[in-house]
Amino acid sequence: MKKTDKHQELICIICPRGCRLTAETGPDGKLEISGNSCPRGIEYARQELTAPMRVLTALMRLQNMEKPVSVKTDRPVPKALLFDCAAEIYRTHPAPPVRRGDILIRDLCGTGCNVVATRDAIAGESR
């Protein structure tokens, strides 16, 4: 997707409805967005066309534990940094126990986002 295009088509990823959005740049440089079913679509399109963001979910390996713990970023991170952020998560090996909601990395790659555990991981407990 080129940023210089006057007419751009996007798929909103905010909710499962997946609205097909159209963004038109007028001669005055103003962005007109249509096709959205709710105001979040407009917000998404503006963000997506300027600085796309994504929530990152991944697995984090723990010390002395075979099974990984699932984690997420507590807010969307810049799409361009997804691989850097994933690499940082893979490099980190906290010690169990980990509880759902625990912050495992603060300010991930300078994004200001935290990495949070999405499940409990307690040594010796099966799942």
Added chain:
Amino acid sequence: MKEVELVVIGGGAAGMAAAVSAYKNGVRDILILERNSALGGVLQQCIHNGFGLHRFKEDLTGVEFAARYADMVQELRIPYLLNTFVIELHSDRTITAVSPEEGLMEIRAKAVVLAMGCRERSRNALLIPGARGAGIMTAGTAQRYLNIDGYLPGRRIVIVGSGDIGLIMARQFVLEGCEVAAVVEIMPYSGGLPRNMKQCIEDFDIPVYYNSVISEVCGKERVSSVLVGKVDENRRLIPGTEFEISCDTLLISAGLIPENELTESAGIAMSRATKGALVTEDLQTSIPGIFSCGNVLHVHDLVDFVSEEGEEAGRNAAAWLLAEKETALKETASKETVSKEAVSKEAASKETTLAETASKEETKAGNIRVLSGDGVGGIVPQTVRQDTPLPEVHFMFRPLARYRDAVITARYRDTVNTSGAGENGAARTASTGGQTGQNSMNASGAGENGAARTASTGGQTGQNNRILIRKRFLALTPGEMCKITIPAEKLKNAPEIIFDIEGTQV
């Protein structure tokens, strides 16, 4: 034999929601049977986000969504058995199950909620030819290996089918440092949600081959490559179009099939369209007191709707149990005026069975058939009871094609023709008791497969269409579940309900 008021089979999103909602509606004697070692079902392995936007107005991961419900189950102290596999469900609502702790057990349930979910369509179901080396698995199996067990199943991956699980796994594999060489889809469009095509495939420039199939799997001990070829409009391989893609893993992501072996073993009438049980608007199956919800009833796209349906089933099961109790009390009170205390449990249960049969026969006559018209497939529920106690009825179905500027209508014909549709109706009304299963399966199967569709073309005379509801949609895709709610009041005088989709097919 253990006696339980309400047994929920399956501790996933649907089952937990059903148990919680039954509890909140007054049922105290509940038991959830779960074959896995934890509650949550498939959500345990869904570490990605996008869950809960409807139900909790929050963007949760699947794991967190499951935890929300598991917490509710714990807080309400609803009993559940893990590692417990149900072997058989009988038509009298007794359940045979087995677990390492309890061994073989028999449970007699007053009511049952079926919430077994579904399983993935396998390689054999797709008839993919070629070698049978290691490295071929469903996308969900790979998801489990990686997210629960921590094993990476391969390094260079080809995915056949573009179902949502495959798309989600494609993204995760790329982020894990693997290469996803191709997604191969037989249809001209994706089988997954548009947002997953965007954020999992397009975001990472993964090549997608539409109108294509895997024509051969190569490799001895392990998959080494696949041949990909184009298909014609009849989905037949076009010779000479094949090319080779090297890979060490082939993931299959080609749809889900409701896991209804138990349902069928009980003799419950099934729908050919949904591959789930036939249900009335309260999600009750052809056996009174057995309810079905979630992916075992029909495959959903969103867990939010699965748990919503589970809550509905739990609420309806609670209402049914209460009504049964009241009927039994009334019957015993009128018959046994002298020695109330002497009424044995056996007698009470015999009365219940009689009352059941009677009430079932009554409602059979007042059933409104729900039919798929133009462009509509796999509608749930298949019948609405005219005397439904519910304030509104939710209908769910999938469009059969891709539409732009579409209108969904629900209508009924003023004069119902007496040919095909009438016969089906008669078969259904006539069928009672033990024979219900077979008869109504045939009747309703025929209805689903086009009794309404032929009628809707307007060949019959003297028919006026009465519109119950019209809803406009910007776009409809075949993968997308449509949900239409109609107040029960509006349905009271309808002899049938037909859903149609009109619009520009694209």
